Amino acid sequence: MALNENQDAGTEIMPCGRDPLEVVDRARLGRMNAHMRTCPYCQAMITADLPAGSAATSLRDESVQAPDTLLPAVMSTVWSELRPGRNIPLPAVNGSAFATEQAVTSMLEHDLDRLPDFVVHLCSVEAPDDEPEPVEPRTAPALRIEVRAAAAYAVDLAALANRARGVAAETLLHQFGLVAETIDINFVDVYEQQGATT
Amino acid sequence: MRSRGAVWHDQTVIELSGGNVPVPAGDESHPGKPEVDESVLVLRAQKGDPRAFETLVRRYQQTMYAVALRILSDPDEAEDAAQNAFVAAWRRLPEFRQDAKFSSWMYRIVTNQALNQARGRQRQAQPMSGEDLESAANGGWLAAAPVDPEQQAEQSELLAAVHQALASLPEELRVCWLLREIEECPYQDVADITGVSLYTARGRIYRARLRLAEAMSSWR
Numbered sequence: 001m002a003l004n005e006n007q008d009a010g011t012e013i014m015p016c017g018r019d020p021l022e023v024v025d026r027a028r029l030g031r032m033n034a035h036m037r038t039c040p041y042c043q044a045m046i047t048a049d050l051p052a053g054s055a056a057t058s059l060r061d062e063s064v065q066a067p068d069t070l071l072p073a074v075m076s077t078v079w080s081e082l083r084p085g086r087n088i089p090l091p092a093v094n095g096s097a098f099a100t101e102q103a104v105t106s107m108l109e110h111d112l113d114r115l116p117d118f119v120v121h122l123c124s125v126e127a128p129d130d131e132p133e134p135v136e137p138r139t140a141p142a143l144r145i146e147v148r149a150a151a152a153y154a155v156d157l158a159a160l161a162n163r164a165r166g167v168a169a170e171t172l173l174h175q176f177g178l179v180a181e182t183i184d185i186n187f188v189d190v191y192e193q194q195g196a197t198t
Numbered sequence: 199m200r201s202r203g204a205v206w207h208d209q210t211v212i213e214l215s216g217g218n219v220p221v222p223a224g225d226e227s228h229p230g231k232p233e234v235d236e237s238v239l240v241l242r243a244q245k246g247d248p249r250a251f252e253t254l255v256r257r258y259q260q261t262m263y264a265v266a267l268r269i270l271s272d273p274d275e276a277e278d279a280a281q282n283a284f285v286a287a288w289r290r291l292p293e294f295r296q297d298a299k300f301s302s303w304m305y306r307i308v309t310n311q312a313l314n315q316a317r318g319r320q321r322q323a324q325p326m327s328g329e330d331l332e333s334a335a336n337g338g339w340l341a342a343a344p345v346d347p348e349q350q351a352e353q354s355e356l357l358a359a360v361h362q363a364l365a366s367l368p369e370e371l372r373v374c375w376l377l378r379e380i381e382e383c384p385y386q387d388v389a390d391i392t393g394v395s396l397y398t399a400r401g402r403i404y405r406a407r408l409r410l411a412e413a414m415s416s417w418r
Contacts, residue, residue, distance in 0.1 A: 065260070
């Protein structure tokens with residue numbers, strides 16, 4: 001074959017009119033048709049591919065283990081570049097206390113995901129824009145919570161939404177001392193429970 | 199305690215400390231729930247959720263490291279390439295379109311990263327040294343499944359020949375071949391990842407196969 005080939009050229013159709021990639025792919029899958037079994041061009045292509053095909057299989061079978069240091073190194077950078085969102089003031093008597101939007105969101109997602117038949121897709125927390133300057137004792141703002149979630153198939157969605165609201169309200173209050181003005185639950189998907197029979 | 203409190207003057211800021219809150223759905227304590235869908239993880243990560251991104255990294259670290267390793271043939275450089283690729287993905291997540299495949303997007307980033315590193319060190323497709331080949335074939339950085347000694351010897355020779363043949367390919371052909379034959383990407387995905395047309399991607403895979411077939415004809 002030519003050494004100075006054009007790297008953007010396509011495949012070369014064989015004299016029998018077949019695409020060599022398709023011929024080899026079919027042969028590797030054991031799906032040869034009558035033509036391929038008897039055509040000398042196809043047979044030559046299939047035979048020529050055997051060592052390379054075997055090589056590919058050998059390489060695929062090799063187990064490559066990512067180093068243990070990879071994940072911590074990536075996440076170290078991610079945590080250092082975190083955009084945690086705005087600070088939400090928490091009720092406080094001495095000094096002031098804040099939780100980031102990201103902290104509140106993560107906690108809500110964590111607790112809501114423990115709810116049966118309910119999988120959180122996305123949770124957003126919105127605090128009022130016009131935050132007053134900190135005064136003591138600090139008054140926490142009422143939050144607007146929006147949760148997008150999937151529900152298990154054949155579950156009473158209205159009841160599930162109420163349970164989710166209860167969990168979210170409890171988490172906000174007990175974990176952060178916050179209250180929600182609204183907790184909107186949007187079901188965006190339905191899933192079949194694993195192991196369920198249909 | 200799930201959050202870390204840090205006191206500066208009179209102000210307490212509660213921040214996430216990382217790694218303390220378990221990834222929720224799909225674990226053993228929640229029977230019946232599906233694994234969190236990848237698109238959901240991507241959406242959460244796009245909104246800045248580091249735990250969702252960590253789950254994505256866990257899912258793809260082996261694959262992306264393997265791709266980088268096979269392009270660069272050097273474990274340390276492969277780790278750098280995979281690390282840089284994941285960090286780049288985190289930074290570029292806001293640009294990621296939800297209708298695209300995250301895996302293809304990651305493949306593209308890690309492939310480009312590895313190729314850039316390879317070009318940066320002006321590494322023309324040199325055949326690996328005998329020492330490297332021996333190391334590669336005998337489990338230096340690739341742990342092959344244990345077989346009997348005779349099979350292992352033959353397997354080692356075959357792998358050494360494969361690595362040598364691969365190293366002799368131009369990188370455009372090698373990357374397309376690796377994505378198709380090792381990562382088992384569909385042809386269209388190979389084209390998307392490498393940024394060429396389907397026609398070109400198929401042509402590159404075809405010519406890579408021809409060259410490998412030629413280089414390994416003695417194994418027939």
